[in-house]
Amino acid sequence: MLINFWYVAAYSEAVNADRPIKVKMLGQNFALYRDSAGVARCVSDICIHRSASLAGGKIKGDCIECPYHGWQFNGDGQCTKIPSLGIDGTPPPRAKIDGYPTEERYGLIHVFLGDLPAEERPPIMAIEEYGQEGWRCIHLEYNWKTNWERSVEAGLDPAHAEFVHTGMKFAGSDAEYIVPPLDVKRLEWGAEQSFDLLTIAARGDLEKIKPQAASVNAFAAFYGPTCTATKLTLAPGQKVIQYMFETPVDEFHVKKHLVSARTVNLDPGYDKAMNQTNLFVAEEDRIIIEDVDPAIYPESNSKELLVPADEQIAVYRDMIAEWEARGWRIDTRKVAEDRGRVGYAIPCPARREQGNWVLDSTPMLPASRGEETKAVA
Structure with missing residues (x-):
């Protein structure tokens, strides 16, 4: 931490x-x-x-x-x-x-x-859309029994969705499946990347706007060690942005505070359905991440084999190492x-x-x- x-x-x-x-x-x-x-x-x-x-x-x-x-x-x-x-x-x-x-x-x-x-x-981390006309922002809070770094990395991983999340087109079994080349832009306190991604079908009251998996332009970023942003452009003028503020409770527990911003279905009556979808997706991630062992990733990345789809995660680990080198990591x-x-x-x-x-x-x-x-x- x-x-x-x-x-x-x-x-x-x-x-x-x-x-x-x-x-x-x-x-x-x-x-x-x-x-x-x-x-x-x-x-x-x-x-x-x-x-x-x-x-x-x-x-x-x-x-x-x-x-x-x-x-x-x-x-x-x-x-x-x-x-x-x-x-x-x-x-x-x-x-x-x-x-x-x-x-x-x-x-x-x-x-x-x-x-x-x-x-x-x-x-x-800035949320420019918060309180702006044409945007609806809602909150959600939940807890995971895992290390905070593993939790954050789950939000930076473009390759996991096909295997973890219900409703994806390929489910990891189609020969067409591939993670496109990633262009990661490093910033002073984080990094950003954009890519095309097949996202899951909407559920419940939201199914009529997105009944099946669809290709969208995605933006993923981390700012500091525990904040991430995922921006999905569903269609021109239709955007959903997930801002996640993660707070390590201790080495093996993390509290996650989500601010979900959208330009679709601005009526507050859709808030419950949006958060049901958010929780559904988060639960699929939680099941995997809480079972990762070791919960704390190795001190040397030679003990985990990263591939090009992990480029932003590699940058994240580099920056964590740099902040640790400044003497900022707690001796847990x-x-x-x-x-x-x-x-x-x-x-x-x-x-x-x-x-x-x-x-x-x-x-x-x-x-x-x-x-x-x-x-x-």
């Missing part, structure tokens, strides 16, 4: 000023709440006093209050009150927890988990070894400027390791 990227923590509507909620991301727990101005706040969940869960506490103005002894922390992580010190007591400088930048877009709360300053942070084995014995916090931006923290930063792999895993297709 990688720090220094934006991750979706929750739907905007799930976080209010009544009570905090607990969210697990990158193997650590966080407390989310809204301050008195309605701004979504995210802090490390461990109270640095006696390790209670802050998410089990209360919201007091701009602060979250620990349920154990009433210590209060603001959204930046600074302790503002320690009741046992008395009304005039001043919390010591070391009384602070990690507080993380947040942004709300597309009905989702995005949290920056890492210590990069604002000017160096990668962007949140060390974290697992210390589970229940040592409390860690994903480092926040304030750690670049302040020292004397109670909790240690989450252990990270050395900053040159990723160069060993370069992929070839």
